[in-house]
Amino acid sequence: MTDIFDNTILCRKCNTRMQKAQIIKNNFVFRAMVCPKCGEKIIHPVDEAEYEKFTNLKNKEFHVKMRLVGNSYAVSIPKEIVLFMKEQEKMMNDMVRLCFEDMGKLSLNFREEQNKLNKKFE
Numbered sequence: 001m002t003d004i005f006d007n008t009i010l011c012r013k014c015n016t017r018m019q020k021a022q023i024i025k026n027n028f029v030f031r032a033m034v035c036p037k038c039g040e041k042i043i044h045p046v047d048e049a050e051y052e053k054f055t056n057l058k059n060k061e062f063h064v065k066m067r068l069v070g071n072s073y074a075v076s077i078p079k080e081i082v083l084f085m086k087e088q089e090k091m092m093n094d095m096v097r098l099c100f101e102d103m104g105k106l107s108l109n110f111r112e113e114q115n116k117l118n119k120k121f122e
């Protein structure tokens, strides 16, 4: 499948050939075309639509029940969240890091590699 960004795209402001780039916003990676001369940007329309889906999911609150399974409690993670993440990450293993982040708050981290990367830049 060819991608629209594989075409030659000229900047509408200065007619310079735009170059592929990545823009990261809220840990979300967008494919973009950037004009090296004037800095004009075009965000990939598919990524923009995905980001829209992401912001909708992000603010959605789910009510899930805790179940006792052996000596642990289990909660169900809504399928739409996991499927969306899998689609974004292209691959994801089933190991998740869980942390008692604060009183009344648990966090789940699905992104081992990403965190290692972030640490490097800290």
Ligand SMILES: [Zn+2]
Pocket: 011, 012, 013, 014, 015, 016, 035, 036, 037, 038, 039, 040
């Ligand atoms: Zn330009």
